[in-house]
Amino acid sequence: DTEVTQTPKHLVMGMTNKKSLKCEQHMGHRAMYWYKQKAKKPPELMFVYSYEKLSINESVPSRFSPECPNSSLLNLHLHALQPEDSALYLCASSLRGDTGELFFGEGSRLTVL
Amino acid sequence: QKEVEQNSGPLSVPEGAIASLNCTYSDRGSQSFFWYRQYSGKSPELIMSIYSNGDKEDGRFTAQLNKASQYVSLLIRDSQPSDSATYLCAVRSGGYQKVTFGTGTKLQVIP
Numbered sequence: 001d002t003e004v005t006q007t008p009k010h011l012v013m014g015m016t017n018k019k020s021l022k023c024e025q026h027m028g029h030r031a032m033y034w035y036k037q038k039a040k041k042p043p044e045l046m047f048v049y050s051y052e053k054l055s056i057n058e059s060v061p062s063r064f065s066p067e068c069p070n071s072s073l074l075n076l077h078l079h080a081l082q083p084e085d086s087a088l089y090l091c092a093s094s095l096r097g098d099t100g101e102l103f104f105g106e107g108s109r110l111t112v113l
Numbered sequence: 114q115k116e117v118e119q120n121s122g123p124l125s126v127p128e129g130a131i132a133s134l135n136c137t138y139s140d141r142g143s144q145s146f147f148w149y150r151q152y153s154g155k156s157p158e159l160i161m162s163i164y165s166n167g168d169k170e171d172g173r174f175t176a177q178l179n180k181a182s183q184y185v186s187l188l189i190r191d192s193q194p195s196d197s198a199t200y201l202c203a204v205r206s207g208g209y210q211k212v213t214f215g216t217g218t219k220l221q222v223i224p
Contacts, residue, residue, distance in 0.1 A: 041216065
């Protein structure tokens with residue numbers, strides 16, 4: 001069983017919808033991440049939450065907004081998305097924010113119509 | 114120049130052979146290097162970390178790092194069909210939380 005749990009596994013939404021992706025880690029890690037991965041491309045970092053501080057990749061559009069209710073949860077709110085935002089969204093965690101040893105959830109596959 | 118470069122493949126090897134996967138990186142200040150395996154439609158899985166020059170072995174996997182040449186490689190001995198996947202090289206550099214992935218090399222192990 002994965003220790004980073006993402007829900008939902010699949011999401012289809014229209015461009016006017018508001019939805020959320022949820023991620024929970026059960027490993028006591030201090031950092032959590034959202035990555036976006038398009039087909040045949042590497043994961044691209046969107047957000048990092050580490051030691052109660054949120055860091056944002058400045059290229060990520062504002063229609064994506066992260067929320068960290070506590071150190072085990074990292075949600076991604078979606079609003080007014082575009083079809084090109086269709087991708088696999090990966091949540092990951094790490095023991096500390098200064099390590100590249102990432103543990104990924106199974107991903108949420110998003111389709112925007 | 115891309116920050117982390119890999120040959121996209123596919124790299125085809127017969128079952129039982131050694132698969133050699135290569136990666137170069139551009140930032141000389143890079144400190145940590147990782148190999149992730151990603152099966153089709155699945156999420157990446159960490160298989161090796163290496164932090165200092167030389168070789169690091171874990172079972173059938175050996176990671177090699179040469180910081181002077183800015184080169185990191187992964188050797189898979191006794192390749193199995195179950196090793197068929199895309200292998201992503203990742204490098205941590207340039208700041209506190211920045212991990213950059215290469216585009217990955219697709220490995221096909223032929224039975």
